[in-house]
Amino acid sequence: MCQACTIDANVSGAFAEKMLGLLNGGAIALMVSVGHRAGLFDAMADGQAVTSQQLAKNAGRNERYCREWLGAMATGEIVEYDIATKQFRLPPEHAAWLTHDATPNNIAVPFQFLPILAQVEDEIVECFEHGGGVPYERYPRFHQIMAEESDQTVVSSLVESILPVADGVISRLESGIDVLDVGCGRGHAMMELAQRFPKSSFAGYDLSPEAIGYARTRAKELGLNNIRFEQRDLSAFAEPERYDFITGFDVIHDQKSPSGLLSGVQRSLRSGGVFLAQDIFGSSEVGHNIGGPVAPFVYTISCLHCMTVSLAQGGEGLGAAWGKELAVSMMRDAGFTDVKVNTLEHDVMNYFYVCRKA
Ligand SMILES: C[S@@+](CC[C@H](N)C(=O)[O-])C[C@H]1O[C@@H](n2cnc3c(N)ncnc32)[C@H](O)[C@@H]1O
Secondary structure (H helix, E strand, O other): OOOOOOOOOHEEEEEHHHHHHHHHHHHHHHHHHHHHHHOOHHHHHOOOEEEHHHHHHHOOOOHHHHHHHHHHHHOOOEEEEEOOOOEEOOHHHHHHOOOHHHHOOOHHHHHHHHHHHHOHHHHHHHHHHHHHOOHHHHHHHHHHHHHHHHHHHHHHHHHHHHHOOOOOHHHHHHOOOOOEEEEOOOOHHHHHHHHOOOOEEEEEEEHHHHHHHHHHHHHHHHOOOOOOEEEEOOOOOOOOEEEEEEEEEEEOOEEEOHHHHHHHHHHHHEEEEEEEEEEEOOOOOHHHHOOOOHHHHHHHHHHHHHHHHHOOOOOOOOOOOHHHHHHHHHHHOOOOOEEEEEEEOOOEEEEEEEEEEE
């Protein structure tokens, strides 16, 4: 401890309180993830007050675990508790953010990332000593959660809100064009478009065999014959002038080579082609992000996932907090002279970049 420093007891006390609040918040966050996965919020979605026994019965779960979970939810003020009846109730105002019926506003979905990130803590601490990174395979369920999150933030508003930021794209999709999604994950976004625009052809590329395997199976189940999925490392990718429209959702910053991907995208577009990229909101300067609504979450998920998975591939380790200024300059360096940055009301975590090829 600093010997020469004088301590302001009020500042110190307030900070200790803040830290305790964070400790409780972190603990509740884990239990929100558990409640989402175990179907407990859904079982309380009707707003009826229940005992732990009733919740266990309704959700088909073990009573002892439900009781402890309810204790965390009640003391965390996520559910209400009546000491006289020993009943718990999820208020409708809370259910509106925590249940499957609340989709696409189910805020419990991204809470699932926190336990996934915590699972690699030992390896991340090692990286602080030796550098390097933690590879994708060390994050079980990542692609499943990512797809669940992307269903909410991308797929549910893709045609109505997101595509309109790229003027003219919807009418071109209706007439029939070639479309690629880079880093497509489980491919839900392209499948949505393939169904909505049958005259266009769609492709999705991703490094993950698991995600591509899932996407192929699902596309087959849906009977889609205007879509293909391929497992590819996009670091040095280019298929010159093959596509009219390329998308990249939450994907540039965690690539091995974001600059390689961007220049590949630019070369793969035909003249007049459009690249639409959703990527994380914020500035490249950390000082401008202080006080941002989700800034600590972004830096955390970056350090524990986005940056480290890139470094594990021997990559640039750009990180989720690369920021708008750097993003625009890298898109220009890749050859896009026309870059526009949009924000959308439904998604406070992202920018929507529209890059046009002359
Ligand atoms: C944050 S996820 C986004 C997935 C998807 N676009 C979505 O919104 O659900 C980033 C994706 O980039 C893929 N990826 C990472 N490095 C890659 C590489 N070198 N080549 C191809 N894909 C890569 C990952 O497998 C992952 O699916």
